[in-house]
Amino acid sequence: MSLNIDQIRGLFPVLHQEVHGKPLIYFDNAATTQKPQSVLDALSNYYGRDNSNIHRGAHALADRATQYYEETREAVREFVGAKEAAEIIFTKGTTESINLVAQTFGRKFIGKDDEIVISTMEHHSNIVPWQMLCEEKGAVLKIIPINEAGEIHFGEFEKLLSPKTKLVSIVHASNALGTINPVRKVIDAAHAVGARVLLDGAQSTAHLEINVQELDCDFLAFSAHKLYGPTGLGVLYGKREILEAMPPFLGGGEMIKEVTFEKTTYNEIPFKFEAGTPNIADVIAFKSALDFIKQYGKPAIKAHEDALLAHANETMKPIKGFIPVGTAEEKVSVLSFNINGMHPFDVGQMLDAKGIAVRTGHHCTQPLMKRFGIEGTVRASFAVYNTKSEIDKMAEGLAQIARFKNK
Amino acid sequence: MSSIKDIQEEIVSEFEILGDDKESTVFYIMELGGSLGKFPENERKEENIIKGCQSKVWLIADDVDGKVHYQADSNTDITKGLISLLIRVLNNRSPEEILNAELNFINRIGMGSIIGSQRSNGLSAMIKQMKLYAFAFQTKQNA
Structure with missing residues (x-):
């Protein structure tokens, strides 16, 4: 068409x-895409009609806002082809999504002398969180080299993989060059040594069809504002079994099941990772952006x-x-x-x-x-x-x- | 030698000729950059870089018979153009004149909207550094 x-x-x-x-x-x-009128209308309608806090309100507005908020989660699930909506976590953006993985998955599952593999073409947001983790844990950061055209050396990448590799965190499409990485092959090779894979989808999700189940990536991070949606909102997709095994990120309201001064038990995913009042308006408006993309x-x-x-x-x-x-x-x-x-x-x-x-x-x-x-x-x-x-x-x-x- | 005030008036009228056309103004500033004298290679070092500029700016100053003589360079042409304007106004003057100079031409030609906020901050950092040199020479002269 x-x-x-x-x-x-x-x-x-x-x-x-x-x-x-x-x-x-x-x-x-x-850097950021512009927003269609439908996204602007959704923001205005939310504040003008539905504004309320979600999930535990005992009134009509809260019900409505909760419904719209969760409808976006379902739309994101469909957008990335996840198995279930609970695997979709709302964050502030790609940067926070990656930091969330570093601070929870990383702190629990990556230890001394373990290795994390990234590529030469990563955005600082997919370098610094891993450097911070490596420093804390005594883990090692390995870098995939690239050629003059700006493509990764796949053979060199394979040489970096070993049973020590716990995570490969790689950009799907480079923000600086535009290069689309062969992520399918990367994921298969990483899984073969038992490593998990995080895809930085900040620059790919607006352009490429993505199905996380087909790709079999363990995490996918991206931002709404590069997808014709609002700023200050991102997504972290993670496989259920991994998200469940990860400790929470931020502590507070919403993410708990029960709090006593002796012990707190945590909520189910995705709420375990969404402490505090989320970015309700932008989440709701994001659905209009996804609808815009879907329409064409x-x-x-x-x-x-x-x-x-x-x-x-x-x-x-x-x-x-x-x-x-x-x-x-x-x-x-x-x-x-x-x-x-x-x-x-x-x-x-x-x-x-x-x-x-x-x-x-x-x-x-x-x-x-x-x-x-x-x-x-x-x-x-x-x-x-x-x-x-x-x-x-x-x-x-x-x-x-x-x-x-x-x- | 014209006064600081007169030279600023000259600059303002030159920019007035360009009017509101941002394109010609930016081209003009870049061309001005070409008028900067050659910067000594051995002074192109870390300690001569002005902090607070997004592009690299090297600035040195000498006390020549009681007057401050500036030399500067940058890796971007627009920045070179901006420095050349500052040097045109402040070069070869006594530290007192430089310290008392009110550089109103920058606002009068609407530089902020021409070069944007990042570069405006850089421009302020350049002026500060030029005045710091003047202050240092004044202190030395009065010692």
Whole structure:
């Protein structure tokens, strides 16, 4: 199915504005996507009609809010293909989801001299929590190397695996390069040595069809705001038997079964991991974002984004001084690059002056930038509402900017 | 030599010609960066980097016959342009003049909205460091 992009753009109020006197071209989707009107309406409706605390209220509003909240959990279950909704935990975002696993699963099941494997292209949020854990437990962090195109060396990865490997935590799609990792093979290889696998799905869930049961990953972490949903909300999927074996993360209300001063017993999953009043409004609105994606279908969205990326590669290539960074065979719609002789900040600022929003810098992947021997990149990342004509405008602008140092 | 006030007036009128067109303004600032003199390679070291700037900025200063002589560099062209403006206003003046200088041209040309909040913080850090040098030389001269 080919999408009607004009009609889709009509659903996103934020896109229809001028920046510095130029029509906004929003290419910072890997940082956060814009929100359709349905998500904005859901937020407003919740506060305007249903606002109440969920799960133990003895009144109609609380019942309604609880119902909507749990409907989102079911929608997320379906979205990732989990066996049951209880395996879906709401968090603040991908970062908190990963930290939750590090602080609970990690603290209980990873000990001295055990090994955790990550890749060179991880976001800091999939590096630092493991470094903290390794420091505390005396465990060892192992790094999968990558090639010049920005793809992991699978053979080297296999060499890192051993009975000491307790966890492989790997990004599904790289935020800085767009590389899609061969996670199916990674998971199988890790399981063969008895290791668990966490997938960082922050950049993949908006683009790729994901079925956690087929993939057989043990954990999947992602954020709502990169999926056309609200900020401050994330998801942690975990297999029931693992979540049940894990100790709680935060202590407080909601996560308990019974509290006495002598001993507290904990609630069932997922509530064991959702202490305190959760982010009710954003959870409820997130369902509208998932409905938006479902309405068009990820295959159609991905096909559109792939066409945008191919068009971008083609139109930017002739620009004198254009240096692509990350040229993997399999990519999500991320175009990372540098302009010869220019700092990414300057290129970003000049694009901004043309109304084009991109991200510049190290993209929270400093070890990856070091691997490529660069300080950072300019990153344009495309979403379902972007168009080829926007890319043409960027190519035109970039050609002019590049001439500054590439005459 | 024109006064600090006069040079600021000059800069403001130059930017006024560019008007509200952000694109031309950013290009202009980048071109100004090219006017920065060559920075001595042996001074390109950690201790000369100004803290608080997102991009790298190296700044050194010498006391030349009682006047402060600044040299600076950056890894980004826009930042180089910003430093070149500061140097144009403050270079080769007495520590007193520099310490008393009220740098109003930055707000008057609306630099905050041109370069964004991150770089505005960096610009403040540069000014602070330039004044610190002036203060150090003043203390030495009065000793």
